[in-house]
Amino acid sequence: MKKLLTGILLAGVVTIGFLAAHAQTKTDTAFPEKFDFGSEKTPAGYIAVTPKTVYSKENGLGIASNFTVHAIKRDKKNNLTSDFLTSEHPFYFNVNIPEGRYRITVTLGDPKGTSETTVKAENRRLMLEDIKTDKKQIVTKSFIVDVRSPKINDEEKIRLKKRELAYLNWDKKLTLEFGGPRPCVSSLEIEAVNDLPVIFLAGNSTVVDQMYEPWASWGQMFPRFLKPDVVVANYAESGETLKAFRGEKRLKKILSVMKPGDYLFMEFAHNDQKPGSSHVEPFTTYQDQLRYFMNETRKRGGHPVLVTSTNRRVFDDNGKIVNTLEEYPEAMRQLAKEENVPLIDLNAMSKELFEALGPENSKKAFVHYPAHTYPGQDKPLADNTHFNPYGAYELAKCVVESIKENYPQLAKYVSDDFKGYDPNHPDSYENFFWPVSPAVELIKPDGN
Structure with a gap:
């Protein structure tokens, strides 16, 4: 019996119209990509990700969760860290992305409270373990994720087993899971690092x-x-x-x-x-x-x-x-x-x-x-x-x-x-x- 990540399959209305078919033809030169999590004004050069930015294959990026994801805003001048996304349950950020290796940099913390965040990637790979912040503390952490497909060349690919077809390791997107007692995510940057x-x-x-x-x-x-x-x-x-x-x-x-x-x-x-x-x-x-x-x-x-x-x-x-x-x-x-x-x-x-x-x-x-x-x-x-x-x-x-x-x-x-x-x-x-x-x-x- 399986309880599937049905939240991954949710579709919804994304607040930014130009996200359609996001990352379908991206190359290394299209990176870095920067995302601002929250609900306040988005700094120049960043893509806004709010609770209403719900992932679908067509939209190309967004949040997936079976539970409510909250946008919390604080009275601060820094638009990037004054607001963030959090939830009482694990939530996912998905983005369509080509096969490759990527440095993911996340900014975590709550300017007016504590946070405690664990980050997993793809099939529950542990990337960041129980990152805790005190009040007014904002931290930035980086890790590397391998994103791949079964394709070897135009004629060949890995012969996947039936159960692997549902794996997050083999789809055409990056999946990040934010969990812990109080995950607080204010921004995320993706950089190609294939060397x-x-x-x-x-x-x-x-x-x-x-x-x-x-x-x-x-x-x-x-x-x-x-x-x-x-x-x-x-x-x-x-x-x-x-x-x-x-x-x-x-x-x-x-x-x-x-x-x-x-x-x-x-x-x-x-x-x-x-x-x-x-x-x-x-x-x-x-x-x-x-x-x-x-x-x-x-x-x-x-x-x-x-x-x-x-x-x-x-x-x-x-x-x-x-x-x-x-x-x-x-x-x-x-x-x-x-x-x-x-x-x-x-x-x-x-x-x-x-x-x-x-x-x-x-x-x-x-x-x-x-x-x-x-x-x-x-x-x-x-x-x-x-x-x-x-x-x-x-x-x-x-x-x-x-x-x-x-x-x-x-x-x-x-x-x-x-x-x-x-x-x-x-x-x-x-x-x-x-x-x-x-x-x-x-x-x-x-x-x-």
């Missing part, structure tokens, strides 16, 4: 940008911990194997847009170990497939990075994690050494993390919820492979810690507020804050 280095992610349901609550993966938490000097382009998808990732042309799409100096992170094993046409053996065909990914990356001047797969939540009688992934993590470790390729040993770090949490508390990192936690949920959810936002957040920290400690060329992109992470001492679940997004899906993602 920045890119970290491409290839993997399965433990990596993908999960669109629906309560599912989450480390790949969609990863951007939060990086500076706005690098792009994260997450091409992972649930149920994927190395063979399927190639066969559906996901790798070909990555390679078609890869530049010298970009990175390709690869995490596969959960589905590759299963019987069937996509099965590969750890020390032969599994390594051969990974070599193909690495060699194609190198041909384009890119840097391959191997990531061992996260453990499943399976404990023995002594409270230790059982290795259900068999020899695949070790095969990747040996391949990384043989090929002199950076390795992020997420398998080892996830073992430490889950054992530190213990058999019972580790449920808090996975999709384990009693019946009636979510609308229409008449049965408990108990999944020992897929993570909830807390678990995904902790695993993303494991990845960032490995980068910071072992790979200086990537460590320079780690955000300054990341103070390090020890999976043996995880963050408290009780202190973890995640504004729940409106879209809910009770059926678990592909893969196990």
Whole structure:
């Protein structure tokens, strides 16, 4: 059962007539674009966005929400920050925009009150986490969003799965979600930055940008911990194997847009170990497939990075994690050494993390919820492979810690507020804050 983002599909009357077919033919030279959120006079060079600026495909930009979005105005001379948009529920700003990478700069705060804003992009990618402002405090924050399409060239495109057709990752627009106890957004600027280095992610349901609550993966938490000097382009998808990732042309799409100096992170094993046409053996065909990914990356001047797969939540009688992934993590470790390729040993770090949490508390990192936690949920959810936002957040920290400690060329992109992470001492679940997004899906993602 799904509770869809029906607000995204709302149509309405936009207060600015010239917005029709916005951004359909834009190029890099058309940016930056600037938007003034609120209801007061709009400064020169900005496009007004009010609660009546409702998104439709034809209008090309605007607000989407199933709840009321308020315009608050303050008695200030600065037209840009004296008014803002806010809501008691998450609300979305959509804008039709070409495929590319964009620096998004948002101005947050209330001149006469406090604010608390979390920003997610596209399929719930965490970009800004719980940005708090005091009275009279206005802050400006920037982050980078990868906007893409399935198209590879005039003849080819990624073979998307049926469920992906509804994903916000693959549509022809940028989607930003503003949530938290009191999000206050006064302006937004979009700038094309297609020359920045890119970290491409290839993997399965433990990596993908999960669109629906309560599912989450480390790949969609990863951007939060990086500076706005690098792009994260997450091409992972649930149920994927190395063979399927190639066969559906996901790798070909990555390679078609890869530049010298970009990175390709690869995490596969959960589905590759299963019987069937996509099965590969750890020390032969599994390594051969990974070599193909690495060699194609190198041909384009890119840097391959191997990531061992996260453990499943399976404990023995002594409270230790059982290795259900068999020899695949070790095969990747040996391949990384043989090929002199950076390795992020997420398998080892996830073992430490889950054992530190213990058999019972580790449920808090996975999709384990009693019946009636979510609308229409008449049965408990108990999944020992897929993570909830807390678990995904902790695993993303494991990845960032490995980068910071072992790979200086990537460590320079780690955000300054990341103070390090020890999976043996995880963050408290009780202190973890995640504004729940409106879209809910009770059926678990592909893969196990």
